Amino acid sequence: MKYLIVNGDDLGASRGINRGILEAHRCGILTSTSLLVNAAESEEAAQLSRMLPVMSVGLHADLRNELKAAAGPRRLREALWAQVVRFEELMGRPPTHLDAHHNVHRDPRALPCFLDVAREYGFPLREHSPVRYFSKFYGRWAGESHLEQISVENLARMLETKIKDGITELSCHPGYVDPNYSTGYASERETELRTRCDPLIRRVLAEQSIRLASYRDLGRLMVIA
Numbered sequence: 001m002k003y004l005i006v007n008g009d010d011l012g013a014s015r016g017i018n019r020g021i022l023e024a025h026r027c028g029i030l031t032s033t034s035l036l037v038n039a040a041e042s043e044e045a046a047q048l049s050r051m052l053p054v055m056s057v058g059l060h061a062d063l064r065n066e067l068k069a070a071a072g073p074r075r076l077r078e079a080l081w082a083q084v085v086r087f088e089e090l091m092g093r094p095p096t097h098l099d100a101h102h103n104v105h106r107d108p109r110a111l112p113c114f115l116d117v118a119r120e121y122g123f124p125l126r127e128h129s130p131v132r133y134f135s136k137f138y139g140r141w142a143g144e145s146h147l148e149q150i151s152v153e154n155l156a157r158m159l160e161t162k163i164k165d166g167i168t169e170l171s172c173h174p175g176y177v178d179p180n181y182s183t184g185y186a187s188e189r190e191t192e193l194r195t196r197c198d199p200l201i202r203r204v205l206a207e208q209s210i211r212l213a214s215y216r217d218l219g220r221l222m223v224i225a
Contacts, residue, residue, distance in 0.1 A: 003213040003221055004159075004205070005131065005169045006196070007032040009060055009099070011049065012042035016178030020193045022048055024174040025055050028196035029205070031214040032169075034060035034099050037086040040181070046090035056214035058097035058123070059087045061114070063104050077113045084117065096215040099126035099171075124218060131218070132168045134158075139188035147191050152198045159204045167213065167221055172196065 008021040011033045018041055024030035035045055035057055049057050066079050087095050098118050099105065105114040105126065118125035127133045137158065139150035148154060163170075174196055175189035195201070205212065213221055 002163055002165055002208065002210045003167045003217075004029075004163060004210050005032050005056075005167065005213050005215060006030045007034060007058075007097075007099075007169050007171050007215075009034050009171055009173055010036060010101070010175070011057070011060065012036040012039040012045035013183075014039075014175070014178040014181035015041050015044065016176035016181065017041075017174075017189065018045045018048060020175030020189060022052065024172075024193055024196040025052060028174075028193070028198075029201055029212060030055070030172070030174065030196055031212050032056040032058065032097070034058045034097070035087060035090070035095075036060045036062055036101060037083050037090060038062065042090060050091065054214070054216075056096040056216040057091060058099060058215060059083060059095040060099055060101050061105070062101040063110055064102065067104060067107055067110060073109070073113065076110055077116065080113050080117055084121065094121060095123060097126070097129075097218075098123040124215060126169070129218075130167060130222060131215075132164070132166060134162060134168050134170045136162070137170055137172055137192075139191060140185055145188055147188065150188060150192050150195055152195050152200055155195050155201060156204045159201070159208055159210060163208065163210055167218070 006029050008030050011021050012035050021033050061083050139146050174193035177186045
């Protein structure tokens, strides 16, 4: 069987991103999201996402400042744990999964901390769990926008050719442009949102026998898969 978790990163970064992620869940194929707990709109994001109990919400940990400051292992671990605690304060429960803003968990200085926290809490950590991570749905590189990469046609092709048996996470960044949030990935978010909500994508999922799932389902799916 093919199971697909569609995860929207950056929840909490701005009101436009919050709105886009929730719309992608209500009207499209998004099943999961990851929350920035110390961002400008984290509290709004938590409040809104609590009204969507089917959507899994994980921690989008941000350790960029600590890594820039060359913090040691103890400080990195403390910062990560603090974000787990902050998540529980906002959401009233632990995260369903763990990943990192700009994938900083890949940094050799940070990875041991992420692995330790994931083990102690029982979180699935992106790229370090039975869930295969697919990151090619992204519309900007080398300083240039590539909307063709996040088009309906290209996502359909990816679903037809790249999603294999087992459980796959497809990451995405839907949202609306927000004048109060400065980011190099802006108009691309709106294209991603339209693509996620296009009826063709659900038809392709059905044709390819791909079932949507979320990180809430992971324990059950591991038994089935």
